[in-house]
Amino acid sequence: MKALSAVFLLATVSVAQSGPPSSTWLSRLAQGQNLEHRGRFTEAEDLVTQLINEADSLDAKPPEFGEALAVLGTIYQDLAHYDKAEGVFRRAVEWQEKTNPNATASAVALSNLGNCLVLEEKYSAALPLFNRAAEILKQPAVNNATDLSIVLFSTAFLYRETNQDSQAEDLYRQSIQVAEKAEPFDRHMVANALSKFAAFLNTRGRFSEAESSYKRALQVLETGSKADSADLAALVNNLGEVYFKQERWDEAESLYRRSLKLSQEDPESKPWEPATAEFNLARLYAQTGKFSEANSYFLSAEQHFKAAVGPMHPAFASVIFVEGDYYRRRGYYQKAQPLLSEAAEIFGRAQPDSLNLAAAQISLAQADLARGNVTDADQLCRNGLNIRTRTLGSEHRETLQAEQTLGEILRIERQYLEAELLYVHAIKGFESRTTDRAYLQIALDQYAALLQSMGRKAEAKQIQMRLKTVSRTAFVAQ
Secondary structure, eight states, rough: OEEEEEEEHHHHHHHHHSSOHHHHHHHHHHHHHHHHHOOOOOHHHHHHHHHHHHHSSSSSSOOTTTHHHHHHHHHHHHOOHHHHHHHHHHHHHHHHHHSTTTTHHHHHHHHHHHHHHHHTTTTHHHHHHHHHHHHHSSSSSTTTTTHHHHHHHHHHHOOOOOTTTHHHHHHHHHHHHHHHHHOOOOOOHHHHHHHHHHHHHHHOOOOHHHHHHHHHHHHHHHHOOOOOOHHHHHHHHHHHHHHHHHOOHHHHHHHHHHHHHHHHHHHOTTTHHHHHHHHHHHHHHTTTTHHHHHHHHHHHHHHHHHHHOOOOOOHHHHHHHHHHHHHHHHTTTHHHHHHHHHHHHHHHSSSTTTTTHHHHHHHHHHHHHTOHHHHHHHHHHHHHHHHHHHOOTTTTTHHHHHHHHOOOOOHHTTHHHHHHHHHHHHHHHHOOOGGHHHHHHHHHHHHHHHHTTOHHHHHHHHHHHHHHHHHHHEEEEE
């Protein structure tokens, strides 16, 4: 879950605080942190909220008050209540800048708020917070390499999400260098920085580099004393993702199973960590045609995620979205539709205008279209297309795919002129990239069908000839 980076930063806050601790209040705060770590969010929220209210009633707040705000903000973030998390993190920034200006605690508060804003896709507001945090941590009087490494890879993630790859890569590399030079040497921090960089490389299709970075992280983590099971399970799972994307199914399956075993055997494992491995195994079995195993793991992951984070959390929505999309692709529309509809509803509440919502809406539109619900399909697909156009731009592959889907819906609705405009634009975009030949073939086939419907048979024949050429080219390339 993305909130983990904020939790990692909290480990340094207590070091920066000064003043005698109020033992009872502080021990209850530690209890709240423990409840959050174990995924018992409602109990943690109640306890930490009570502590903050108690502190607010005092003339002089405990020196750990800023840490309590950070814990509550993290709980809200875990629950995907990002608006509440943002408000609490902003209050933490105000508190720390008033009581600990130019200190590690202020940098941590700024970075926590920045991470929350990134989750809300408020990138322009997050960037100056990360920059300010980095400035503080680089000061000779502070010189906190560990937290600086975290701030750098958090900033890199922002650039990654906004497709500014050169800036992202530079910051990921800086983060690794800073972590490696930190004294005392923290192997968990170095492994974490390497893992973040590997995840970026994996999303960009640079699989051999991603594999190398993950393996290096594993080597660092497993050197010396026994590695933390949770960190090891996450790394193993992430390396499995690299193999999954390359269709190296046996290697991916072996790593997913190892990750699941590590999570199940770790008493400190968070409730959603074993469920993540189950979910990935379900995806793998769905891809490899082992449908009985896929169904079993999807059901188990769905139940465990729902119990761990609640029925309205985006993490749970992600599980049922992939499950629903899997059933849709297999033609089980009656099973797919309620799952996709529920996922879209959750994303719409927790992450309005997000790419997750767009994906759920477009998949649901395809299921509705297959069942003859053309009007609903039209509206859903338009909504998803609008989100992708705003977020990714009009030439991105996912935007073009949404245009293609809407074109097919419009063809069935006999809105031929609008459909043709969408097909022509999508085909032009797919033709510009050799990696999109499969999408191009589908678009050409559907465009030929549109021209036939419009009575333009000679043009349809020309498109079919183009399709044959593309198909032969794709076969030779394979």
